Amino acid sequence: MKTYYYDHCASTPMLPTVIDTMSELMKLHYANASALHQAGAEAMKLVERARTSIAARMGASSKEIVFTSGGTESNNLAIKGSIYKVTRVSKHIITTAIEHASVYQSVRQLETMGIQVTILPVDHLGRVNPDDVAQAIRKDTVLVSIMQVNNETGVIQPIQEIGKIISKHSHVRFHVDGVQAIGKVPFDWAGSGVHLYTGSAHKFGGPKGMGFLLVKEGVELAPLQSGGDQEQGIRSGTLNVPGIVAMSQALRLTIESRENRRQRMYEMRRQLLELVSRIPELVLNGLSSSDKQFNENDYAPHIVNLSYPGMKPEVIVHMLEKHGIQVSTQSACSSKSLKPSRVLLAMGFDADRASGSIRISFGDEHSKEDIEILGERLKMAVAKLKPLERKQ
Template sequence: MKTYYYDHSASTPMLPVVIETMSELMKLHYANAAALHRSGADAMKLVDRARASIAERMGAEPSEVVFTSGGTESNNLAIKGTVNKVARTTKHIILSAIEHASVYECVRQLESLGVQSTIVPVDSLGRVNPEDVAKAIRKDTVLVSIMQVNNETGAIQRIREIGDVISTHPQVRFHVDGVQAIGKVPFLWKEWGVHLYTGSAHKFGGPKGMGFLLVKNGIELASLLTGGGQEQGVRSGTHNVPGIVAMSQALRLTLEGRDARRERMFEMRRQLLKRIEDIPELLLNGADADNEDTAPHIINLSYPGMRPEVIIHMLEKQGVLVSSQSACSSKSLLPSRVLLAMGHDAERASGSIRISFGDEHTWNDIEILSDKLKAVVAELRPLERNLK
């Protein structure tokens, strides 16, 4: 049976050419890039070229690119690195109610150490009001962390407007988790007043275990990992040369096709939502089919009263792979924190599935997915009546 993968928000398949590049580099460039011999110098040249390539495509300087192990480390480095660098005794962080766990739980951990935080709300579409950020800023605020695209619903935040608010408070740093945005929606991090921007390779066709944090020149961070002093002393550890080069190649390829991808995925999103309009049990969480103020590759649907794992496993038997919440939280039995923040009740927030598209999907895949959804819901209707 053929498998249809609709879980790109959790992880994208590596691009074939990126796999080939990484494999070849593993064979030829195994030396430590910090070594003084020729092989080490050759490895460092590859790291430097990859850094320059990423910087060019992200609108940054090479010195502003810090390589990490992925989105979680980048988010932790941005938040803890900022907080730990500030000498003042009282420190305050602002974040939204729908941040990824690598931001949300990071802040909770800091709270246990005496850091204070304010969680700003979102509207019914999962969007932060910049005015709420402005009201939350205090004299001891050191950081605002707002994701660009929500990983569960695809809601796009008003980063430019939030950046304008923060720009009037020079002591405040602005961190944006861009993991779900890169290759899908436009970004101009510096022009929008962002100081720290997170990326993760396996969300845009690169390898797992690789990411980066853009750190605007002049912004100082305390390191999380100390040791050999790599990455300007911010992130010690031996460079993963094949992974770094593969990430830079994947980024180049995904950004080259961003506009066409965005248009194509929006049309797929419209078509799928149109095809399942006659399934009353499935409720859309987020922007409707005609609203383009959302990421084009994510659709979040709820079947209130039905556990998401039931739907997911029934679809899997049909060869269709989707997910629930974020991959990091998918095994939790708790309602989605994101959907609760958007004003949905616990029943709806507990019964959501997430569909996320990729470059390999065709119009035929959309037809197959809609047909499978209809078949599964039809099979579940008698079960739902029995549960009631």
């Protein structure tokens, strides 16, 4: 039986040309980019060329790119680096109840150290109200951290509107986790009012273990690790030259094809929702075309979150895998906890619905025929699970 991978939110397949590029660079450019000899200088040229390319794709300057090991490190650096840099005693952070664990747990960790934290609620669609952000800002607020696209439901937050609110408060920095947005949802760095923006290579066809943090010129961060002076002294550590160059290539390819890919994925999302509507046991966690306020552009095109209320998520996942379908529950970082989804609970759903959720996320390799097969396999899996409903 052919296996279909629908877990792009957890990690995307590396693009074949990116694999080739990275493999070749690992053979030829193994020198440390910080070394003074010729081989080191050549490696650093590749790094700076990649930095310029990434900056161009993101609408930033090359000085605003800081290379990291991925989204988790970038989020930690943005949040903790902002807090540690401020010397005053009273410090306050604003975030939401639906952030990725690397943001949510970072904030909670800081809270144990005496940092004041405001966790904003979201509505039943998972959206934060910009007015809530405005009302939460205080004189001691250091940072607001709100993701652009939710990694479980795909809902898009009103980043532009929130950015305008924060721009009225010069003492506040705005961090956006853009990991699930890059290559799928447009973003205007220059006009966004965002000071810090997170990207992760393996979410857009690049290698795992590579990411970047956009840092607006003039914004200072305290480094989280001591060592060398790499990355303007913000992020010490030997530069991963093949990974950096591969990430820049993957970003270029995904940005250049974004609009065509985006429309194609929206078509597949509509197709999947139509097929799911024929399976009464499954419910959509988010906006559907039957809602009066429906606007397709409120959601990223590649994510669909469904629940089988009362059914354990691992049972659903394993049954689907028996039918050749690979999906996830919650985010990959939280999927093994088997606890109800914190995101869905925050949206107001009960524990049954928040516990029995699966996340389907697709990408470039999928076709309309693949989505048709996905719908059929979902129906087959539910039919086999139905006798177990009362036993769960």
